[in-house]
Amino acid sequence: MNPAIGIALLLTVLQVAGGQRVTKLTACLVDQSLRLDCHHDNTTTSPFQYEFSLTRDLKKHVLSGTMGVPEHTYRSRINLTNRYNMKTLYLSGFTSKDEGLYACELRLSSQQPSSVKNVTVLRDKLVKCGGVSLLAQNASQLLLALLALPLLQATGLVSL
Numbered sequence: 001m002n003p004a005i006g007i008a009l010l011l012t013v014l015q016v017a018g019g020q021r022v023t024k025l026t027a028c029l030v031d032q033s034l035r036l037d038c039h040h041d042n043t044t045t046s047p048f049q050y051e052f053s054l055t056r057d058l059k060k061h062v063l064s065g066t067m068g069v070p071e072h073t074y075r076s077r078i079n080l081t082n083r084y085n086m087k088t089l090y091l092s093g094f095t096s097k098d099e100g101l102y103a104c105e106l107r108l109s110s111q112q113p114s115s116v117k118n119v120t121v122l123r124d125k126l127v128k129c130g131g132v133s134l135l136a137q138n139a140s141q142l143l144l145a146l147l148a149l150p151l152l153q154a155t156g157l158v159s160l
Contacts, residue, residue, distance in 0.1 A: 020048045020106045025117035027102060028129035034094040034121065035129050038087045038104035049107045052080075052089045056100035064089055067107065096123045 024039040036052060051065030062068035064078050079090040091098060099122050107114035 020044065020108055021115045022104055022106055022117040025102070025104045025119045027119050027121045027126060029094065029126040030090070030129045032093060034091040034098065034126070036089045036091075036102055036104065036119070038089070038106075038117070040085055040087070040104075040106055040115070042085045044108070046108055049109075050087060051103075051105045052087075053103045053105070054098070054100050055103070056098075063091065065105075067105065094123070099123055 020043075021041045022038060023041060024037075026037045026039075028035050028037075038050075038052070049066045051067040052063040053065075053068070054061045054063055061074065062070050063074045064070050064080050070078070074091070077092045079092070081088045081090075087104070100120070101118055102121050103116055103118045105114045105116040
């Protein structure tokens with residue numbers, strides 16, 4: 001084999017192997033829907049397969065994806081959004097019957113090993129989506145407003 005072809009093949013395999021990796025899977029509650037955010041690297045233009053699943057009572061249930069067939073009981077309750085480096089799954093009408101081990105799996109092709117992250121979801125332990133991140137994003141603005149309030153009161157621009 002031509003050495004140039006061998007090197008090109010090796011570089012292609014290395015790109016594919018590192019192209020899609022799940023970096024984080026988080027779960028939170030939006031109203032009565034479970035939201036799963038599957039963050040992943042996106043370092044290749046090759047198409048990839050994905051799957052969201054739930055394991056409950058030692059049985060795997062495919063919720064959505066291109067690797068397995070989603071179960072009929074979940075299809076009407078699932079909404080999926082895609083972004084460049086994140087897939088978000090919403091499961092509406094989330095109850096304690098939907099508790100279990102949720103997984104997000106990515107694979108470039110059926111021959112490649114997959115990348116998987118899991119998260120255990122319990123209804124009474126779920127946090128509401130956005131509360132903590134909104135506070136963290138706006139903390140400096142909130143602090144500035146609180147510190148400026150006495151100054152504004154002293155100048156008479158604000159009265160309480």
